[in-house]
Amino acid sequence: MELPERIGDYTVERELGAGGMGTVYLARSRGGRTVAVKVASPELAADPHFRARFRAEVDAARRVGGFHTAQVVDADPDAAAPWLATAYIAGPTLSGLLAAQGPMDEARLRLLGAALAEALQAIHSCGLIHRDLKPGNIIMADDGPRVLDFGIARALESTRLTSTGAAFGTPGFLAPEQAQGLEVGAAADVFALGAVLVAAAGGDAFGEGTPVMLMYRAVHEPPDLSAVPEGLRPVVAACLAKDPAQRPTPKGLLDLFAPDTAVQEPTPDAAGYTPTMPAPPAVSAAPTQTARRAAAATAAPAAVPAGKRRVRLAATVAGSLVVLGGAGYGVYASAAANSDGSFPKARYELTTPDTMAAGAYERDEEHPLSPDPEPDNTGQRDSTHLSATYAGTGKAPGFKKVTVYGSFGRYKNPEEHRDGLIRAMTVTGSENVSEPPTTISVPGSDVEFRCTTVDQQTVCAWGDDNTTVAIAFTPTGALELAAKETSKIRDDMRTPITPQP
Template sequence: MDGVDLPERIGDYAVERELGAGGMGTVYLARSRGGRTVAVKVARPELAADPHFRARFRAEVDAARRVGGFHTAQVVDADPDAPAPWLATAYIAGPTLSGLLAENGPMDEARLRLLGAALTEALQAIHDCGLIHRDLKPGNIIMADDGPRVLDFGIARALESTRLTHTGAAFGTPGFLAPEQAQGLEVGGAADVFALGAVLVAAAGGQAFGEGTPMVLMYRAVHEPADLSAVPEGVRPVVAACLAKDPAQRPTTKRLLDLLAPDTAPPSTPGDVAHAATVADAPRTEALPTFPQQPPLHPETKTATPARKRPGLLAAGVAGALIVLGGAGYGIYASMGAGSDANLPKATHELTIPETIADGAYGWNIENRLPPDPQPDRDGMKGSTHFSADYTVTSTGVERAVAFRTVEVYGSSGRYTDPEGHRDSLIRAMTVTGSESVTEQPRTIRPPGSDVDFRCTTVDQETVCAWGDDNTTVAIAFTPTSSLEVAAAETRKIRDDIRRPIATQS
């Protein structure tokens, strides 16, 4: 970077270079008058203009100052009242955990135990000050000479007070988000323990919830068991307990330290983890009970508890800064059932995301439009690509007095042996939140002019309709709610707009 756009100073700190940028703002490397390096995070202008953010930011800075310990990057200075609020933390030299893993490969059991114990101590220090990290992941962990340091604790909570969350956002990084966090429920320290479990899976060379779009990863975290196949057997029960779906079933940080670093463990320093030192004969933990995974909830049986609104935004942390992504709902991987390629239907139609739908009544919100996302082939599904876009009512829609203000489209096109099963999975992904209130039970409706049945329901503040045919499966969420018949009629128009024949090749 040439430095042309760099501020000369932030507070009393001379700026040297930019370290990164994201949803909260920009992070700079700077020096104090005495020559000490710091990382200074400066809030974006729109956040600076939000009084709720400033008030929450001030409270979080006050709490974060109390987090000492030798496993965090300590807050050294801040000015919540500056024209652009900023926070300075000690600059910790060293690679991130993600960088170290990319260079050196997975950790063995002894190093996983040391890493887990060090990170648990960091979380304990953070939680003791009344903070929750909310975005623990390999990219937020610096492997310093004296051991791992956790960065960016407390920042997400300040962001949660802003208008960015008015639609029910979940802040953090999909793949490391606890189920309650992914669903927008109230979170506590147990959410950080869940993220720690996912970090240890990554450090062992695995991915707790595989690969995929943010929506797919969030859905798996809520509904599917974590993949622990890469984790050494001796530490696998501990990691499994951290990744329990129910936060009450996860171990406390005190219990985790007992399990990861018993008093009988040979003495070692956290730096052994960063330098990949080997600890011989590390003791194994006792077996922990296994906890049942939460199965997907059926939209017609609704047996879940505490209420929340389905997230309309996801936030993914990158290089220590939050970046906001738009989405229409959770991604899904439906259970398609067995089927060979010969049993798959011919590809005749595909999806497109036009700028306007329903005769121009709704226009897409470019900030909440995800690019098409090709999916791997599986039994019962071939050539599938996910699509997602949010639409808002246009002046044409206002003039026509259409029933809805926003339309969220999420679906896929491909070749499916069980399109109705895929359709119903999409409805679950769009509506199952853990405590949903169903005001109109699902019904199958075929509106005039349609050649396909739509499955529609009203959950909380949205009416959702979906269809499934051999080549396209889509769920659409409408707000505000309306009758199922009105939503089905609008869905028919939208289906005509976004489902198109595949051009035949000569």
């Protein structure tokens, strides 16, 4: 693409890069100041929702100061291609620095954490939420880290929600509430900060794999903190708490990362371990879900009834999906809550048979673990999750691989879970959704299926009285064909629950 000569009053010198918003250029003001100018793509420029949100976010972003951000200096939301100019910060991105120099030690991680906490404090004080903090959005300048692209993500998110029903962000750094399409607050940025520190230590908080796998683990699995120095693990674990209310604030993080400059009162929470910093005040003495899951992972697997194969997602299972089961990630509900009569009785459970759809698919990979229970919340009770992958046997109509992810329990609205699975499949960071999900009725089936195509997969999902499943078919195929195959698989996976005497 030909380089534009000018953008507003700025003379363009060269292209710096391109991304989800559009193209970024290095430019110079009439007085000789260098700036980074981000120009919206033609698709975004044509979207009135983006323009309206962009204008509001730019107004707020202009107010952000602090030592650790790239200040917004100019913008034109009404231009043919809306643009935003920020002070140009020379230096590599954090991701580039890590690739060149390797992981950071504890001292450097503390400095990075404090700088990012200070940046988030400045951003949040202006009523903004970054929503896409990651190593690629952090410039390692000579005078310390600088956070880029605040004030932009929400405009992009507004457009993405309008067009596809998906959230915006980068899997691996997305907070559980973001991955689920729930309301996002400042705590989501703290979660991302925790994931950034894990990456800076040389690890991956939620492993590697497809974007959907990363989001699943962010919602359901404890983070992998093995690369993080032991003295920093308590605070990083607090940042990565599933429940937003249990994450520390940026101000609290400053006290934790830079304790020598903070005035702090002794806290009883610090008595549980001997770290090099105080325990995060936002973490209660009661075990968090992250701690419970970590403990469960080291416990002996529970016995699995003969003939039943209940599996959940493990690190090597590809293409699994995220369940949107509600906003609750606190302690498990009491027995009294479990007896809530507003939740219908469960009549079926899910299994993963050796073959499905009259032998069209054979299970070729599984990780049998103990059942994976989810915490009760306002929308679900007694929910258990499973996943498995199947290979086409040649009898399948063009599908070479099938990935199944599902849950069974008691749900007030199982169709919400179904639609959540579809939404989760469209959050890939670079998604290409061919069309909105389509509702398809299959002759002989008593449920409706919702199907769509995203990237290289066709996805169908169902939600009946107490089972919810999404199935990714590879390669893509006609939605109607995928819905018919999903109906056959549903018949094979659902097993009536034998009433207890």
